[in-house]
Every structure is written in structure tokens, then in C-alpha cells.
Amino acid sequence: MTEPTSRPSLFERIRARLAPNEMPSDDRGRMRMVVDSLILHLHPTKVIVTSMNWTYSWGLGGLAAMLMAILALTGVVLQNNYTPAAPQAYLDILEINSNVWFGELIRNLHHWSANLLIVVAVLHLIRVFVTGAYRPPRELNWLIGVAMLLLTLGANFTGYLLPWDQLAFWAITVGTSILSYVPLVGGWLSQLILGGPEVGANTLLNFYAMHISLIPLAIFGLMSYHFWRVRKDGGLTLPKSVDQVEEPKPERVTTIPHLVRRELIFALGWFAVLLIFAMFVPAPLEGIANPDVSPNPAKAPWYFMGLQELLLHFHPLVGAIVLPGLAVLAIFLLPFFDINLNSVGIYFRSRRGRSMTLLAMGLALAAAPLWVVLDEFVLNWSAWLPTWDTLLSNGLIPLAVIFIPLILLDEWTVKTFHADTEERVLFIATFLFTAFVVLTIVGIFFRGPGMSLYWPWAMPAAH
Template sequence: MKSESSTFGKPRNRTSLFHKGNLMEEQTPQPEPSLFERMRKRLTPEGVPADDRGRMRMVMESLILHIHPSKVETTSMKWTYTWGLGGLSALLMTILGGTGIILINNYTPAAPQAYLDILEINSNVWFGELIRNLHHWSANLLIVVTVLHLIRVFVTGAYRPPRELNWLIGVAMLLLVLGANFTGYLLPWDQLAYWAITVGTSIISYVPLIGQWLTQLVLGGPEVGANTLLNFYSMHISFIPLAIFGLMSYHFWRVRKDGGLTIPKSSKQTEDSKPERVTTIPNLTNREMIFALSWTAALLLFSMLVPAPLEGIANPALSPNPAKAPWYFMGLQELLLHFHPLVGAIIIPSIAIAGIFLLPFFDLNLKSVGVYFRSQRGRALTVLAVGIALIATPIWILLDEYILNWTLWLPTWDTLLSNGLIPLAVIALPLILLDDRIHKFFQADTEERVLFIAAFLFTAFIVLTLIGIYFRGPGMNLYLPWNMPTVVH
């Protein structure tokens, strides 16, 4: 028995040693994974799945990717359909949030310390000037991108049922973006900012009944001063960004809830056929990452080459000539040169904003959803509207500047009538007649007529803005840009 025991025991011991040898091999220290690999495993413990089913599940389980469906239509990924404007707006908001937090830590909202802090940021804070430039240009670009995004939604009819609410949210975000830029404009406390805000806030005083009270509330006093700076700073870093981020989150969720992007039906697609779909990961996410990195690099390069404007410290006793509003309000300032303040600053902008909000309720045809400019006829009418506006708007400005004089012709009339409602009616009547001709001659439907009028009015406003920026000189008189006189204070 002993011999058997010893005989059988030896193999057992050898087997045990063999297993121990395997354990020792398994416990051999492995090279430590890189920081990126550790982060990837923490954020996506299972890694990116190799199969479509796993990728779809990953989208549903990821907070960041939850704004996307598990699969997207290939048509919606075409660059020329959305131009990436919604995603670019979100990227710019992220950049503004990050750079804004850095700037807050080096800024004091008190005059004249605010101006000195800007100088300190530009000269003594590491990468301070680059961060300020990036913040400034991203904010200005956000206005342009938001407007273009709304135009893209409008011309493709992407605000039609069931997306009306999301259109209203988008317009509200545009107003908040303008508010964020306007409140941030004053913070450097230089001459450019001080007098631009002085001109811009003067528009508030024309609000009927409560204009003066509202102006005092916004400015914190009778004129732009230290209280104004504090008020604008408070709104700029608290209410406005919180409202934008809140609405933006809901906006993205509504896009998903309302069925994603509006996609035009292909000519080869039948009623019963289903559009081709691909998984969001990696088909869409890779494109979004490349898009975001490309724009970030472009913005960084531009910010390195072009500094944000900064003039001398604000001087209430020294007004520049001319004193202009921020560029995005120059269209309104130009209107004030041609209309009574109540009409130019309140009535016309209010009608325009109300019309933009109500667009989805005038345009109900679901057949052309996702189609740029509704139809071939819609494209032609849009080109016609832009062409007429490009010609008619400068002609009207020249006539009103040098020939028309309503107050002189109607001296006994109230200026609200002679220089406000009557000129407005003179402009509106030809537009109404033109719309009627378009309807009868081109057999345009309601949606195409709405498109025509909107294209005409938007182009006219762009022309007003450009004239205010580039053609208005000392005394807000008209000059050719190359003949603009230099004013010496």
C-alpha cells in the first residue's frame, strides 16, 4: 500500500507543481496600460462592440450618446443636408462655457478694474489672450451659425408637425444667444463696448408705457455705468447660459422624440420600402468627432491670428463719431434712421419676431418636408425674392436719405404717423401687391408664398445691417467705404 501510495502520490505532486507553474505564468506582471486605454475602459468598460447589435445597445446605455438613436438613416448623414449647424452650435456653446469659466477667475465686474483685468488677461495670464480671443470669436460665430441653422430648418420645412415646439425653442435660443453676446459686449469696459451698449440700450426706452422704467432696470441707473456692468455680468454668467443649456438639452431631446431629422423621400423609395440605416457607432460618431476637432482647430488658428478688439478705457465724456450698436443690432439701428423710434425699434421687430414664431402654423404642407425650398418653383421664387430685395432695399435707403421727407411734407401730422406708420404702409403695400402677383402669375401655393416673403424680408435686413456697418460714417451719414472720412477726437 505504501508503494502504491508513493507511486500514485508522485504523479499528484507533479501535477500540482504543473498547475502552480501555470499560475506563476499567469501572475507574471503585465505592462501597465496607457492613460488613454485606462480612461477608455473606465468610460466604456466593454469597449466598442464589434457587432451592430452591441453598438446599438451601447448607444441606448450611454448618457452622452443617448441623444442619438441606435441607427440613423444614411440620407441624414449627408454633409450637404444639415451642414452640421446644430452640432456646431453645441460645440461653440461648449467652448464658450469652458473659456468663460477660465475668464471669470481673472475678471472683476467693477469699473475701471474690469478694463485693467482685460489688460492683465491679455498680457500676464498664461494663454490669456488666446482664451479671450477664442471666447470672443466663438460667441460671434454662434450668432451666425444659429441663424443659419434656423434658415436651414425653415427652407427644408423641418418645423412642420410635429416639430412646431422645437422651432419655438430654437427661436428662443437665438434670442438668448443675442442676449448673451449683448451682455458680454460690455464686459471689457472699453470705448467700443461702452458706446455700443449705450446705443443698444437706448432702443429699450422706446417701449410704450414702461420704456423708461425698463431702461432704468436694465442699466441700474439713468445711464450706462458701474451698476450696468454688474447687471450685465450677472446675466451673462448665470441666467442666460443656464437658460441656453437647459433649452439646448431639451431641444436635442425633442429632435429625437419627434423622429430625428426630416429626410426627403428618395425618388427610388416607394411607400412600402424602408430607408437604409446604419449604426450610430461608429458611422455617425466618427464623423461628429472629426467635424468637432476640425472646427476647434480652425477656431484656435483664427484666434491665434486675429485678436479680439479692445480700445481705450470707457470714457463717458468722449463719444465716438459715429456711435454704433453691436454689429448684430446694426440692422435695427439702420431702421431707426428711417422710421419713428416706436416703429423702427418696437413695432417692426415685434412683428418680425412674432412672424418667425408663427411660421410653423402658416406652413402645414407635409408633402415637401425635408426638401430644400419646397420645390423647383420654390427655389426660383427664393432667388427672385433675394434679387428684388438686393435691388429695392438700397434704392429705398437712398430715396429716404436724399429725397423723401415725410415730416416736411406733412408738418401738421404727428411724427408717429408722418415718419412711422405712413412710410411703413408705403413699403408694405408694394410687398402685398407683389405677393398677389406671385400667387397669380406663378400659381404659388401658401408655403411658396411664405418662403418668398421670408426670403425677401431676411435679405432686406441683411442689406440694412451691411449698410449700417460699412456705409455709415460720421454723423451716421452715408459714405462709400473707400471714401470714409477719419474722425479725430
């Protein structure tokens, strides 16, 4: 009879592959080896020196990943102390704030990381956009990124309701009212998501289920694939200067310690900032949700205030569905109609691209507030066209009034600057994005009671 041979241990197998002097002989060395192999599952063994430039990627993708990790860790602690039922949910938050070990700090960290994540993911998208890093072969990673951004907004929105305070209840009531404008299936969709005709106990349960399972699962699944694709697509795009004609020189260094050391310093620095912020600035919490007392004005969460502002200017079908739908579609399709590889890695494409970006920002900073004020005080489409359907008078006509100057502006850039396709895309995208940011700022800070325009500094102090 032959003796059953036991399977060699992991270390024995590694040892068999390594030269004798490469195998660490003590525990510390072996530990180090395990950590190093973990890192090298995420990163390649060598990276190109210029791809590590701070001022190229700004570490935004890494920061987004770190915030995701903080959200998952703090989320699990919150979940262990939280019941998704009204009014218990609110009482649990009070309990977390007062009686759970470091509960308030953990809640604050979750809240601020979630909000910062939206800003960071959008900045990361902008970086990828202005350096042309979405072009082949990275189209798929761009699409995955857009999906992750939408899911991040979903995670923030569903999380917003969970504290079950006045702020949560009314912001979600306003936010979800947009759903009913979806053509044909709006009513059904709203009923499905809210679990009833309006925000209530079922909505809380639905949002909780989505918040702690479906959405994080989808985000973390996509995130792993996003990272893998960065490697598969040949690492980060390489920074190039405006006048550089030939391809950048790919000088490489080992990931450990060069890249890992930078990542560690960056992550620790940001974590310290976040921790200090969360120690001193509490996540907001108002009185318990009261469906009978609506605040005036009732506003959606800040990241949807641009949309709420659009709704004040357009027929809901145009403001809430057509315009955002077109924007998301254009972002999805971007890598398929702007594929010039020459300027990948150059911030703003070219010298002319830089000037055009600045010009587009300046124009939008002037035009968007002007449009808001004119539309509030002067333009009154439905009064001018009383017999017209409001979809025409308040939707399609104002839309045309905006689109026609945009097309003329585009033609002007071609005639005046001899802009090529990629510079035109950059110009229009910068204009529209800046205008949307202006609308968001107007919605957050300059809309008072009844959602009419007001000057916050001129209001008498509230008692």
C-alpha cells in the first residue's frame, strides 16, 4: 500500500518556484510576501513613471475607491444598529449618535464620504474626459465608469431616506416625484419604487434593501472589473504636453515600492482630512419625519438640485426626462463618435482647446444665470402662447430657444477657431456642464420660499 501524499502547503509551493535565496525565512518576510502578492493582484509589477504624475490623474480614481471602502466598512457598523422601520429608524439614528461606541463619528464618516464620493467621481470623469482617456481601447471602461457614477447617485439617494428625519422624508418626496413624469410607465415605476402611492414605511424598506445589498453589490462588482480593465487596457493613459509630437517614453519602475508608497501617503493624507472633518462637522439630522408638515421650500438632495432647477424652467417631460436622458445618452456614446487618438493624454486636447474651454466656461457662467433671471421675471411662455399645449409652449419652444444659439455657437467655433471635432465636443460639453453646475448652485443657494429666486444674504435672520 502506498502512503497518501499530503498536498504541499502554499509556502512549499511558492518555495518550489523560487530560487533558495528568494524564499523568506522568517514570519515577517513571509507576511511581506503575502502583502506584496496581494498588491500585485491589483497592480502590474512595473508601472510607467509618467503615469504616476500627481498632476495628471490627481489620484481621483484611487480616492473614489478609498471612499467606497470607507462606505462599506462604516455601512456595516451602521447596519448592525439600524432597523428599517418607521419611526424606529429615526430612534436608531439617535441611539447611534449617543449610545453606540464611536457611533456618531462612524455615521459622520459615512455621510461625508458618500457626499464627497459624488464630487470625486464627477471630477474623475472630467479628468478622463479632458485628457481624452475614454477613447479606444478604453471605451468599455468609460461605460462602466458612467454606470458606477449612476449607481453612486442611487446609493446616495437611497441612503438619504434612511435617517427618516424631516430632511430625508421631504427631499425623497421631491426627488421621487420626478419618476411620475416618465412617459407611459411613470405611475407604475413610482408605485414600484415607493412601495405605495407616496413615501412611507414601504419606501423605507425598499430603499434600505437597495441601499445595503443590490446597489453596493453592483458597484463593487463593476469596480473590480473597472480596475481589471485599467490593467488590461495597458495601464493609465500617459500624460503628454501640448507641443509633444512623439509618443511619451515609457520608462518603468517597480510598483513596490514606487507606486505603493505614493498611494499609501495619499490615502493616509485623505483619511486624516476626512476623519478630522467628520470629528467636527456632524451629519445633518432634523426632527422625525412628519408627512403633514412640509418645509418651504422643499428641496431634493443637493446633487439633484440642477434637475429640480430645470423643472422650474421646462415642462416636466422635457426638464425631468428628455434633457437628462439626452445628457446621459451623449455621455454613454461619447467614446464612439470622438475617437481621435492623437491628443490622448493632453489636457484639453491642444492649445486652442485650452482657450476654447476657458471661453465656454466664461460664456456659460454669464448665460446660465441670465437665462434663470430672464425666465423668472421676463419670459412667460404659457402667457404668451395661451392656446398652445404646455408641452409646446413650456417645453419644446424654450428648448429650441436654447438649442439654436448652441448650434450657432458651435458653427462660430468652427469658423473662428477652425476647431476640429474633438475641440467642438470639448467646447459644447464644457458649456453645458458649466451651465448645469450654475443651475445646481442656483437651486441650492438662491431658491427660497415657494422656490422663487431670492438673495440669501438679504433675508432677515430666522428666529
